[in-house]
Amino acid sequence: MSTSEDSNIQSQLIMKSDFPIIIYSNELLMYSLYIAVSLTYTGTAEDHQGQTRRGCYLSTPVSSMEYSRDGDIVIGGILQILLVATGDTNDFVETPFSVACGGPTFQNLKHLLAFIYAIEEINNNTDILPNITLGYHIYDVCASEVLALKSVFHLISNEENPSPNFICHKKQNLIAFVGHLLSSTTYTIAQISQLYKYPQINYGALDSVFNNHILYPSLFRTVPTVYSQFKMIVQLLTHFRWAWVGIVAANEESYLQASEELIKEMKRAQICVEFKEVIAISTHAHATTIINTWEVIKRSSARVIILYLDETQFVPFLMKGPYKLISERLWIASVTLNIITDYKFKQALFSFNGSLLISIPERDIPGFSDFMTQYILTNIFNNTFIQLFWELNLGCSQALHLRDYNCSKKKILKEFLSQNMPSSYRISYAIYMAIYALAYAMHNMNLATELLKSANKGLIGTTPYKLNRYLKDLHFEKASGEDFVFSADGNIPEKFDLLNLVIYANGTMCRNHVGRFLPEVHQIDIIRESINWGPYFNQTPTSICSKPCASGHRRTHQNGKPPCCFDCVPCSDGELPNSTDLNICAKCPEDLWPNPSRDKCIQRIIDFLSYEDLLGLALSCCASICIVIVKTILITFIKHRNTPIARANNLKISYMLLVCLKLSFICTFLFIGCPTPWICLLRQTIFLFIYAVSISLVLAKTITVLLAFKATKPGNKFRNWGGASISFVLVFFCSFGEFLICTTWLIYAPPFVDTESKTIPGIIILQCNEGSFTFFYLAISYIGTLAFFCFIVAFIARKLPDQFNEAQHITFSMLVFCSVWASFIPTYLSTKGKHMVAVEIFAILASNAGLLTCIFAPKCYIILLKPHRNTKAQLSVKIKLSKAAKTP
Known part of the structure; x- marks a missing residue:
């Protein structure tokens, strides 16, 4: 892809920034200013012909950032590029404030560029969709369901002012949707995409409700279902003998349901939950609720806390709470939480040093690092998102760049990219494979039905729906040599990695690979010696309600407490604790007797009056x-x-x-x-x-x-x-x-x-x-x-x-x-x-x-x-x- 082509990528940002932010702490002030500055940009962008058009401000209180490129066939992208959606609580006495996005991160920038890179790579590959050019229309809806809904109607009606249930152009080249990262937003998109029978490939929502192909017949995912990680979490807790844990979940149906299912799985493995705290998903959730949750964590005896939320809930939970006062806790982040490590206020993450993160597998995207470096250096002032990230994370505005030589964009960006450019990718790879899955399905469909002719006439009617059959039967070989195929539920095989968040004294953060879940045998493989438990533990932490009973003792349940809380009572002579039920003692076989340490039955001494006596x-x-x-x-x-x-x-x-x-x-x-x-x-x-x-x-x-x-x-x-x-x-x-x-x-x-x-x-x-x-x-x-x-x-x-x-x-x-x-x-x-x-x-x-x-x-x-x-x-x-x- 050439530099001129990069500069022709259409990007438009229409936002409103007049909204109040409640300040709770110095860190929150930094975060608020960070979001507020990122929301002050409105303006113009160039279309693919290079002509300038003025931004259109809608009367409706929603706005979004979009990126597009024309093609014979267009793939609609509804992504989370900016981190959070923010706005005041509406009382409807006055005109509601706009829902706006903020919080640019390098991690989410990679998601956008992976989408674009996959399109460009396919267009340059004559073996896939020959004579057909793929285009894209990408909307950044951050974590807003309102923006997601508006973006879907934009894509379907092909109008700036969306007209629900109307297609305003005879030639409609939209073939499918890709998105979103969050389950709640994916659900909103699916309600419309499934109604119009558009294929939708999700790259991050793991909620098992999407396994229901009666409700969602044309929804596919390049990530496994959320419930497949339950076995991994339970085996992780069992491996380290953590039987006493706490759970913090977002007040969202998918997270609440998933956390309840996780609790059931843990009960089957005799793991007890001391508390389950639910936090509001709004950025403006009252500070008292979050502080109360932190107080519960502080008072609890459970040292292992499982986080069942995503980054949009994690940021207010982190910033509004007294995280500095909480120590000696090990955090386990579910796969739904993709912790961002490139904030200006990342010092707030120090409490999470040594945490364990469950993540989708890491894979390599050949040539993507070079593409990303070239694209960022070339489009720093042409791409609104890159410009936001540049100014808010690296400290240089365009005006300062013109006056200060030390603020050279190439100099600073090259240094930043050399330090932060990953060698492999997770969510970016899921987006990359989503585009390739659609491309291969369309390629197979083109071989069978001459997709190009349909595209020239406009993909209206049954054409997008027919693509679902090719997606269900899809099978191709990835660049790594692995086979790509969707399961019967529309997912990919259940694979997860275990990462260890390490924060060094100089502030450098990294996520080290310390284990993986093997779906073939449903077992977790952990590299214990590679785990850094952080500054609060000098050895593997323990998290139990009651100390294990000594040999020869059985458990008796403490009234009013979970089964993991117990007292120890000695077993009678000739008995040992039952290996399958430690609450009862079992007699040794007639010819056996407990050994002195009372941990196993040994052969009894045979006694009779002998001459040696x-x-x-x-x-x-x-x-x-x-x-x-x-x-x-x-x-x-x-x-x-x-x-x-x-x-x-x-x-x-x-x-x-x-x-x-x-x-x-x-x-x-x-x-x-x-x-x-x-x-x-x-x-x-x-x-x-x-x-x-x-x-x-x-x-x-x-x-x-x-x-x-x-x-x-x-x-x-x-x-x-x-x-x-x-x-x-x-x-x-x-x-x-x-x-x-x-x-x-x-x-x-x-x-x-x-x-x-x-x-x-x-x-x-x-x-x-x-x-x-x-x-x-x-x-x-x-x-x-x-x-x-x-x-x-x-x-x-x-x-x-x-x-x-x-x-x-x-x-x-x-x-x-x-x-x-x-x-x-x-x-x-x-x-x-x-x-x-x-x-x-x-x-x-x-x-x-x-x-x-x-x-x-x-x-x-x-x-x-x-x-x-x-x-x-x-x-x-x-x-x-x-x-x-x-x-x-």
């Missing part, structure tokens, strides 16, 4: 010693079997008793070590049966001695009962009863290996379950009955001659047995685990030791230490002395 080792040593003693006594008796004292006490019964005692001691080893099914099945029954045999032998021994002395009397009926056979018969029948009990026990309720995990926290006790305690106590009771009879018989036989009499020793042994087992039962019932097994082993050792000591210790004493008393002569003397003592 000190108690098990001590009991096994005692049993081994007892076995050695029994074996020694048995060897002694065998060696001295022919001595009178050994023969006088039924030697065979003594042998059998010693063997049974030895087996009983051996049985204790079945109770030590890891229980197995066979050990559990046999250990109680074998021991009880062997012990029953032992008591039966003692009983038989006592009865045999008693019968022997009774049978010595002439004519005694017990005379025929003598001999060894009676002893074995007694042992058999007494033992058979225990045999029946044990056999029945094994058949109907056999013992088995069991685990018990409730007694000792964190420990699984591996033990033998007796199967039926009824049979267990029945077997013990049967042995106790035998012992009782043995005690009675021994008591009766206590008056027999001392040399033959074991009754006294047996009586003591039975007393020991009864004492041991009587104390065993309550102790056994009151202990658990390996200690219960140890109690039973101790009872076995004690009762066996009682029998061994009371019955065999006196005999071993005589045999080994008093052999002179172990003779027949001594035996005869003892018998005679005993009889003499009993004779009166």
Whole structure:
């Protein structure tokens, strides 16, 4: 595009600047003067033929800045070039003041030039729309819905004084609309464009209402829908564990609805909102409302604040509030807020240093930077907007430029552009792609229907409407090699970038790329080390209502507060906080137990009476010693079997008793070590049966001695009962009863290996379950009955001659047995685990030791230490002395 062509671009500005501004602070005064100066320009502009025409001042209280260039086909642009719309509140007592625009920024200048650059680039490209020249008619409506409505009617009627519902020219070359940045203004434009079935491509409004193709069948967007950023915001909060946030939203339907939907998404992710403040969208909103919002922010404990508004609401919110008093807050700006960083009063943004901004993706526009530099330097006094930006941002007016060499426009502009020229673009790229989408759709339509012929006749009637079908089916390859295609909702794929606003000490501002949202997997990728959290935080900030509960604690909701505010209560033994619901505790599986830090379940310790255990080792040593003693006594008796004292006490019964005692001691080893099914099945029954045999032998021994002395009397009926056979018969029948009990026990309720995990926290006790305690106590009771009879018989036989009499020793042994087992039962019932097994082993050792000591210790004493008393002569003397003592 040549310089002469640039100068032919028509620009017209018709504005009224008589409006009052309310001053609230020094910063607001600067802002007000900034807007007021930018609104004082009216004048003339040249058309594309170079002829001058006088500006037309409408009687209606609206005005707008426009840029146009003729072409075979015209694209209408309704953009936000100047930042804000301003005017006093009308009371309709007098003629309403004009709605006017102000606030030129370099950022919005790029949007205008991207529109123009795309048109020029397409016109110079013979592969797109050959022999067709695209023109444009661009209106700057800033953030005014009134100006947007007027501009739409201007474009449709093709008259300076718009006539709604009338097309005043047969040749109408308007094909489509591009605009606007804001949802509210886009909605106003769409009400008219959809009525006349004009295609409209939006480059900034993300409101999901535009997804409804029944209401908006010909509206397309080169940006994703606003709701697609909800997942990104929620994942951003979740990533940094920010569960306690505040929201500031504009008092506009689209923002209020979107913020409510965001709150619902955050609730699903267990993120709570401490407050939601709504601010008026008017520039002249009362300062008290905004100050109250800042007071709420100041008092709140939430450190993360989400802004759901655009720059037209952000500026008064920023300027009218005590932003300098607010510190230690992290701001998250939704994609609707495109923070401007080139204001003269940008020091107000220092409170937002370190903020995170969600933005549409950044893309490169080949050749655009050179075009923009050349265009700005060439048209500084031909383009009204550039002139405004030059004078208000760089401090030079045209008069000053003529007088002051240091105010050289090229010198200052080149320096400014070299410092601020971006290498890639966001909203400007969305505008650029909107123009190319229309161009490719028209190119496809031209191939099918000869669009040029329709254009020469005027695009009146169905031609613009037919373009919608080609837009829906549009598919082309961008300069970057990516495919461009509209989704079924008329949007582009859901992609967002995460930016970090950094303000350096010298006032330099930049927006660093620190992450992106990946729509394919619906996840956010964050470069944490690249984030600068600003001067208020030396590490990643936290924003929570309540501190996380320590391990092993569950949450209890604080009454009257959101779910994120809670107290912590310890979980019961064996429980951990539920991983999916931290408000409840869940038990660990049966074989698991909380670890010491109580953050996970670990394998329980399996406990049983083992040989590695000190108690098990001590009991096994005692049993081994007892076995050695029994074996020694048995060897002694065998060696001295022919001595009178050994023969006088039924030697065979003594042998059998010693063997049974030895087996009983051996049985204790079945109770030590890891229980197995066979050990559990046999250990109680074998021991009880062997012990029953032992008591039966003692009983038989006592009865045999008693019968022997009774049978010595002439004519005694017990005379025929003598001999060894009676002893074995007694042992058999007494033992058979225990045999029946044990056999029945094994058949109907056999013992088995069991685990018990409730007694000792964190420990699984591996033990033998007796199967039926009824049979267990029945077997013990049967042995106790035998012992009782043995005690009675021994008591009766206590008056027999001392040399033959074991009754006294047996009586003591039975007393020991009864004492041991009587104390065993309550102790056994009151202990658990390996200690219960140890109690039973101790009872076995004690009762066996009682029998061994009371019955065999006196005999071993005589045999080994008093052999002179172990003779027949001594035996005869003892018998005679005993009889003499009993004779009166």
